[in-house]
Amino acid sequence: MSQHEREADWSGLLSDIDAQIPPAEGVPEARSNEKSDLLTFLGSAYMLKVLHEFVLDPGPWRFNELRERLDVPPTTLTNRLKELTDAGLVVRESYDEIPPRVEYTATEKLLDFRPVFGCLGIWVEKHGWEEVRSEAPEES
Template sequence: MDDDQPTARDTEGAPEAARELRRSLDTAERERVERTVAALLDLLGRTHTMAVLSEFAFASEPLRFSELEAALEVPANTLSTRLGDLTEAGLLERTAYDEVPPRVEYEPTGKARAIFPVFGHLHRWAMEYEL
């Protein structure tokens, strides 16, 4: 592991920083944030959602359904549902091209890109720990 990469131990102050952030919010804002976090965790906790979103986090261009299907061991109907969930949540943008055969691409939105650093943190954590 690179010496300049943070390890899980480098985040020892993170719980206090999180508590301080939470304390800094007024009640209405804290409730809004907590609802949003709960909704995000519900979405990410659905079967295969993290795997699908991870493909976008490490991709350099929009992805087609067939590319995702080839990269992931996810049933086609589940993949279709997850892409719909992520699109509905505003994390992916779906673009359909008027071509024969039809072509549809999915691209992460700014909201999704804001989450992508989490995937790097998870990979660094996995380099140090195992479950």
Template sequence: MTKTNRSNCPILRATNAMGDQWSILILREFFLEGPRRFQDLQDTLALSPNTLSNRLKKLESSGIIARRTYSTNPPRAEYVLTETGHALRPVMRALHEWGEAHTPDLE
């Protein structure tokens, strides 16, 4: 990578799409559990509704997840990984393996 192309490097673009630690932990839930409802994610991750909503919107606008309505009365929706989101499986697996090999258990 040269100095001139760092402002548009693939790593920068990927981290812009995926977001921060919370976004990666949200993605973990999709890979472990499949489609998830807002409340399921909130219960599992103990995130504030505003933070979770913002991260889901970011992942949705990046094309990583999609919001799917499954009931109209009352309105209910769930989030699912898109094809682009599923393509992150090797990245998530690599993060898991690296964390398992190189980080201590949390107390």
């Protein structure tokens, strides 16, 4: 499937979701392309895993603590932390020490993802992930 076809699928999915969920009072409706961009951002390798760890424990975290805890390849973790920092979801604090020390802490913006993970947890409790995985057709 091409990038254009994937984006069209996301756009159609978002339209279906929008039709089913009424907007929350006082919350502006996000534009479709913003939602698509967010889903692309969240779909990066290990992104949800890293976000979830910060939601569970906002930090501060050192790089090696996160790497060991999450079992994420170092280059991938570096990229995800940079993206999260650039997006204002994580603050990177560098200390002028020898050896150098860098810590990462979740921002309030990232912590606002808590309800998203709560909803995912409710969904898993209701449907069970192993059940869903066993029903999915195998990719060829």
